[in-house]
Amino acid sequence: MRALTKLTAGPGLELVDRPRPRCGPADVVLRVLRAGLCGTDLHLQEWDDWAAATVSPPMVIGHEFYGEVVELGVDVTGIEIGDRASGEGHIVCGRCRNCRAGRRHLCIRTRGIGVNRDGAFADYVALPASNVWVQPRDLDPDLGAVFDPLGNATHTALQWPMVGEDVVITGAGPIGVMAAAIARHAGARYVVVSDASDYRLALAERAGADLTVNVTRESLADAQRHLGMQEGFDIALEMSGAAPAVTDLIDNMNHGGRIALLGLPHQGYQLDWGKVITHMLTLKGIYGREMYDTWYAMSQMIATSAPLRDAVTQVITHRFPAEQWEEAFATARSGQCGKVILDWS
Numbered sequence: 069m070r071a072l073t074k075l076t077a078g079p080g081l082e083l084v085d086r087p088r089p090r091c092g093p094a095d096v097v098l099r100v101l102r103a104g105l106c107g108t109d110l111h112l113q114e115w116d117d118w119a120a121a122t123v124s125p126p127m128v129i130g131h132e133f134y135g136e137v138v139e140l141g142v143d144v145t146g147i148e149i150g151d152r153a154s155g156e157g158h159i160v161c162g163r164c165r166n167c168r169a170g171r172r173h174l175c176i177r178t179r180g181i182g183v184n185r186d187g188a189f190a191d192y193v194a195l196p197a198s199n200v201w202v203q204p205r206d207l208d209p210d211l212g213a214v215f216d217p218l219g220n221a222t223h224t225a226l227q228w229p230m231v232g233e234d235v236v237i238t239g240a241g242p243i244g245v246m247a248a249a250i251a252r253h254a255g256a257r258y259v260v261v262s263d264a265s266d267y268r269l270a271l272a273e274r275a276g277a278d279l280t281v282n283v284t285r286e287s288l289a290d291a292q293r294h295l296g297m298q299e300g301f302d303i304a305l306e307m308s309g310a311a312p313a314v315t316d317l318i319d320n321m322n323h324g325g326r327i328a329l330l331g332l333p334h335q336g337y338q339l340d341w342g343k344v345i346t347h348m349l350t351l352k353g354i355y356g357r358e359m360y361d362t363w364y365a366m367s368q369m370i371a372t373s374a375p376l377r378d379a380v381t382q383v384i385t386h387r388f389p390a391e392q393w394e395e396a397f398a399t400a401r402s403g404q405c406g407k408v409i410l411d412w413s
């Protein structure tokens with residue numbers, strides 16, 4: 069089969085011929101139809117310090133995917149050959165305290181498809197049946213491929229009830245834009261989105277943001293003034309990983325404000341802890357998706373809301389056949405894009 073592979077420890081990737089993955093007794097093999105590119109894949113291509121410390125080549129990369137079930141392990145029940153499905157890329161141990169309590173997103177031994185084991189930038193991918201999320205027949209395959217990042221957005225945005233709240237989202241990457249759509253859907257009063265890119269802020273506007281802030285020209289304090297806000301934001305979703313974004317958030321939250329942090333910083337940074345303490349802010353880190361409550365919530369929201377479905381679909385701005393993966397990676401790296409999809413069908 070074709071597989072986009074990290075062959076040796078160093079920069080680069082190669083589209084090579086690899087054996088089709090074996091299907092273990094509790095596994096499912098999907099024929100990949102679509103796969104989404106994520107920042108992680110760019111880091112793996114570049115081979116930065118994180119990649120070097122995490123990955124043992126040879127390994128097929130890719131962890132956002134949608135496909136057709138073509139093989140079932142002998143122990144698998146409840147999934148049929150021909151089903152269409154997305155995949156949860158975090159594989160949990162099933163034995164640690166959190167796993168056994170049903171809090172699988174808090175597993176202490178999480179392993180990632182396309183990071184710690186062979187991934188989905190290939191014609192076929194094998195995964196545990198428990199990680200398969202069967203989708204409705206009529207789901208747009210492109211949308212099926214973005215359930216992983218949509219799950220990040222959903223997991224973060226649904227941390228706290230949003231009805232009537234003033235919400236700010238820092239970072240209008242694909243996940244920040246999807247989070248804006250979910251905040252709108254979930255009943256926020258104002259949804260403000262910041263980024264340094266006008267291209268990306270336009271996507272956020274189309275997803276339902278009331279106001280966008282280009283941080284190269286304006287601050288969140290300006291946004292509050294524009295909207296006539298008096299007291300600060302109630303809820304923040306940090307989706308940039310940029311230290312200045314977090315600093316600006318802390319200066320613009322209402323007392324008792326809640327900040328969910330999904331964006332991953334490249335290094336440690338200073339915070340005004342005095343303000344965090346005296347303004348009684350809550351900071352909560354978010355990783356992955358709740359297995360499988362986030363999957364349930366996003367599936368039902370997508371199934372029942374045409375505006376949300378449209379808002380999420382417009383985040384997909386570029387589609388490339390798998391052979392043109394180099395162009396796809398270059399586009400993703402340019403930042404002049406939303407979500408970039410590889411077509412493996």
Ligand code: NAD
Pocket residue numbers: 106107220238239240241242243244262263264265268283307308309310312313329330331332333354355356
């Ligand atoms: P992305 O890199 O495409 O988007 C980040 C955006 O932040 C960019 O558009 C960038 O211009 C913007 N930005 C940079 N500095 C900013 C600033 N000062 N203020 C506002 N915006 C700023 O990433 P994505 O795929 O949308 O993911 C969002 C973040 O979430 C990334 O940091 C990613 O690493 C992280 N992530 C975390 C998890 C998790 O489970 N915690 C999962 C996936 C992604």
Ligand code: ZN
Pocket residue numbers: 160161162163164165166167174175176177178
């Ligand atoms: Zn575990």
